[in-house]
Amino acid sequence: MLGDYKNYEPIIYRQMKNILNKNLSHAYLFDMNHNIYAEDMVLAFVKSILCKEHATKEEYDNCAKCKRIDDGNYQELKKIYPDGQFIKKEQLDELQKNFNTKPLESNYRIYIIYEAEKLNASAANSLLKFLEEPSFGIIAILLTNSVNSVLSTIVSRCQILKFSNNKIQDFIKNYNITDEVTLYKLSFTVFGISDKNNIEQYHRDFLDSVIKFINFYESKGIKSIIYEKEIFLDKFKEKKEIFNFFEFLILFYRDVINYKLSRNIMYFDDYEKLLNTVSLGNSVEKILNKVNILIKKQKLLKNNINTNMLLDSLIIDMENN
C-alpha cells in the first residue's frame, strides 16, 4: 500500500500522490538511488494505478486484483528484466505485440523496465518509437540505479522521480560503523533500530543463527530439515522472530544476486565468502525462486500456521525448484 511509505519517503510519496490525483503521463523514470524502499514503493504506486489506493491494510489484503498483481498473474502489467547483459530489442517487440490490444481488466496497462540503463541501442530505438506514439492507457515505468547511464533520448521523454539516498548508508556513516556492518544494517532495516547503542546480544545471536542456518541449508540441502529446530527454532520461537528470520533470508538471497551480478552488496558485506559459495552453487533463476518462495511463506505467517511445518515446507519447496 502506498500509504505505508508516507513516513519513509515523504517527498516521493507526495509526488506519487500528485501524479495519481492528476492526469497520468505515459512514461516515468525512477532514479532508485539504491534506496531500500524504492522497488516496493514503485509497485505500490503501480497497484494504485491498476487497481486503486486501498484505504486500509485489511482492504488491501482482501483485494484479489492486488494479489494477482503481486503474484505476477495480472495481464495488464508486464515486467522486463535484462536478458543477460542487456535488455534486447526482441523483449520490447514482444511487449508491443502483447500491448497491441485494448486492456481488458483495467483502464491502464503498465510495463516496468528494470535496470533501464541496460537497454541496448536497438532496444532503446524500439522503446523510443513506443514512447513517441503513446497509445492511450499505456504507461511505461523505467527503473534504474544509475540514471546517468540511461540513454538521454529516453530520459528526455520520461517524467523523472528521484528517491532519496539510501538511509542505511546514512546510518552507517553517521555512527562511523566499520565493524559488524551487516549486523548494524540488518538491525536498522529489520528490527528498526536507529540508535547504534541499542544493538544487543540478542541481535548478534539472531544473525549468527541465520548465518548458521544458511551454511547448513546450502551445504546439506533437504537434510537440513533435521537441524533447523536445533539451529533456529529452539532459540527463536515467536512468530515475529520467524517473520524476521524469513526477512533476513530474503535479504541474504537478494545479496547473492547482487554478488552474482557484480552489483553493490546491500547488507551482507561481512559475509563475502558465504555469498561467493552460495553464488557458485546456485543459478540466478534458482536464487530468484528461493526469494519468491521465501516471500510467499513469509506471507503465510500472518495466518495461524504451525511454524515448524512452515519451515519444513520452506526447505522442501526451495529444494524442489
Ligand SMILES: [Zn+2]
Ligand atoms: Zn487492489
